[in-house]
Amino acid sequence: MRRLCMMTVVLALLAGCGRSSNPTSSPPTAAAKPDIVVRVDGEHHACVVAKYGEPTGSTIGCADVVPFVRDELRVRDGSSYELRGPAAVDTVEANRVKAALDGAGFRCVGDGKP
Secondary structure, three states: OHHHHHHHHHHHHHHOOOOOOOOOOOOOHHHHOOOEEEEEEOOOOEEEEEEOOOOOOEEEEHHHHHHHHHHOOOOOOOOEEEEEOOOOOOHHHHHHHHHHHHHOOOEEOOOOOO
């Protein structure tokens, strides 16, 4: 009898372990924030790059975004980024920046459109 009670307690405790099956639970808030933000300025053929939460960024050529992120901002591969820009942004330039960041191992958060 004692053994049966112990097995019931162990099974009850194990049932509480693991991932919740509640589909309405939201993802962690840290997953929603990118590590870096890239603003594409198609009019000037430049990009403004900053770590998330920094009020200002550095204006650089869009072709230099990946080296800048790695060398100057010291952001690791696999980090997340968000691509932003005005509605009239040059989509070719924005697509180049996105392809370069994706190819370098960075992850896009959001819809991936500026």
